[in-house]
Amino acid sequence: MIRIVTDEPRFFSDLGDVLRLFYGDVTVSLEAGDVVFEHHFAEAGGLWTDTWASQGKQVALSRPVSDDAPLVVKRLRKRQVKQALYELLKALTGMRPPWGSLTGIRPTRLLYEAMEAGMGLKEAVAYVIETFDVSPDRAGLLGEIAQMQEGLRLAPAGCFDLYIGIPFCKTRCSYCSFSSGEIGDGRLVAPYVDALLREIELCRAMMEQAGLRLRAGYVGGGTPTAIPRDDLERILAAAQAAFPGAVEWTVEAGRPDTIDEGKLRMLKDRGVTRISVNPQTFSDDTLARIGRAHTGQQTVEAYRLARAMGFDDVNMDIIAALPGEGVADFARTLDVVQDLAPDSVTVHSLAIKRSSRLHEQLAVAGNGYGQVSRDGAAEMIAMARRRLTGGGWKPYYLYRQKYMAGNLENVGYAKPGKACLYNIGNMEETVSVLALGAGAITKWLFDTRESSAYDDFKSRHDHSALRIERAPNVRNIAEYIARVDEMAQRKRDVILRKSFENV
Ligand code: SF4
Numbered sequence: 001m002i003r004i005v006t007d008e009p010r011f012f013s014d015l016g017d018v019l020r021l022f023y024g025d026v027t028v029s030l031e032a033g034d035v036v037f038e039h040h041f042a043e044a045g046g047l048w049t050d051t052w053a054s055q056g057k058q059v060a061l062s063r064p065v066s067d068d069a070p071l072v073v074k075r076l077r078k079r080q081v082k083q084a085l086y087e088l089l090k091a092l093t094g095m096r097p098p099w100g101s102l103t104g105i106r107p108t109r110l111l112y113e114a115m116e117a118g119m120g121l122k123e124a125v126a127y128v129i130e131t132f133d134v135s136p137d138r139a140g141l142l143g144e145i146a147q148m149q150e151g152l153r154l155a156p157a158g159c160f161d162l163y164i165g166i167p168f169c170k171t172r173c174s175y176c177s178f179s180s181g182e183i184g185d186g187r188l189v190a191p192y193v194d195a196l197l198r199e200i201e202l203c204r205a206m207m208e209q210a211g212l213r214l215r216a217g218y219v220g221g222g223t224p225t226a227i228p229r230d231d232l233e234r235i236l237a238a239a240q241a242a243f244p245g246a247v248e249w250t251v252e253a254g255r256p257d258t259i260d261e262g263k264l265r266m267l268k269d270r271g272v273t274r275i276s277v278n279p280q281t282f283s284d285d286t287l288a289r290i291g292r293a294h295t296g297q298q299t300v301e302a303y304r305l306a307r308a309m310g311f312d313d314v315n316m317d318i319i320a321a322l323p324g325e326g327v328a329d330f331a332r333t334l335d336v337v338q339d340l341a342p343d344s345v346t347v348h349s350l351a352i353k354r355s356s357r358l359h360e361q362l363a364v365a366g367n368g369y370g371q372v373s374r375d376g377a378a379e380m381i382a383m384a385r386r387r388l389t390g391g392g393w394k395p396y397y398l399y400r401q402k403y404m405a406g407n408l409e410n411v412g413y414a415k416p417g418k419a420c421l422y423n424i425g426n427m428e429e430t431v432s433v434l435a436l437g438a439g440a441i442t443k444w445l446f447d448t449r450e451s452s453a454y455d456d457f458k459s460r461h462d463h464s465a466l467r468i469e470r471a472p473n474v475r476n477i478a479e480y481i482a483r484v485d486e487m488a489q490r491k492r493d494v495i496l497r498k499s500f501e502n503v
Helices: 009-023 070-093 107-116 121-132 136-149 189-210 229-242 261-269 284-289 296-308 327-340 357-364 374-390 421-428 451-455 477-482 484-495
Strands: 002-005 035-044 047-054 057-064 159-166 213-221 248-252 274-276 314-320 344-349 394-399 410-414 432-436 441-447 466-472
Touching (some): 107 121, 107 394, 107 421, 159 421, 189 229, 189 477, 189 484, 213 229, 213 421, 229 261, 296 327, 314 374, 327 374, 374 410, 394 421, 441 484, 466 484, 477 484
Parallel strands (some): 159 213, 159 432, 314 344
Antiparallel strands (some): 432 441, 441 466
């Protein structure tokens, strides 16, 4: 346990995240701990100075005092306090995390902020390296992503994206962090579908009133294809009738054992443009170990069936650092993926959340489900990047989560013309997302300036002028079914209260 003594306790949770970059999943407290990190802040001579000390070492950082707006001042203060602690931790451990001092922010966001402030791409990449100690390799990755997103990142005015959550799976993966009330085994499917149809209908009226049209739809989960075909069809049909005109419809057909010809035919007939068939790994031993009741061969067969039926945009998700897997196992999974040649590949680094069964197993059973070392995880991620980019896939979106193996990242790679608009808009927060179903979180973008300032398309997407409001649905399936009208009302309160400000 680590104790923080700080003059800035308002940043406690962010400081804990910086400590975890170096020490993994440690408990951090303001009251007690075996090791103490002490912070002092001083404002003198026109400078802010933050000094951190621990275990006989001390680091101080200074910068000129800012007289910007209070929100900007808070952001600058937070960055400096975190950066000073980060420098001390580097001195104490000799480690340099790949993403430097970044925690709790999308790395691409910083790159775009720098570009919105007038920097060119190269200059912005250099700024991210210098300011946040991001490794040149990772900053370069951000630059490649920005190039892939050119022309795709900003949605036309008056559009929104749609997310529909289907929270059912046949069995639970050991790393799943949903509770059983949040991921159902199928018994609540019928009332859930009815509730979802009601939410779609209530939101249809809302979008009509706001004068907005759908750009991209995404059905995720759970595993949408785990529910009966007719139920999934009712949901898709209702959503497409309520929100017509989308240029892209993705359905996650996650587990191969939930896919059959009838379901794929229905998705094709309903105009679904993109599906995801997710191996995670092609090792049957690992699949059994992580609680997925299918084999690698089933994934290959489901994928081939989708191709034979004319799906020309198929994604595959794989995971690095799965329990019990070494670099050679991961390389074998990559061999099969490259051989099958899906249109896009999403490479995840396993995040073991505290609420997952795997976290419990690791804590209780020692290292019986051991993960590869930090270096091993980094090697897997580097190998995936090298081999995929060498094979014609390019990185097009990226995000990080807490508790990720080796402090790494999740990256979506796509062949030219196959980048998913929904993924880009959602990750970069450049389009409002109407989210339906249990646990889905609606994110609505507002321009904080006068609506008369909307004349310049690019300025509408200047992040410094955007405010994002969220309307979350309850996560528990039974609660969602019982309270669906209230969920729609939550969205109405956010979206229509200031709909004239929508971007
Ligand atoms: S497929 Fe996803 S949602 Fe379903 S059990 Fe596995 S991790 Fe959880």
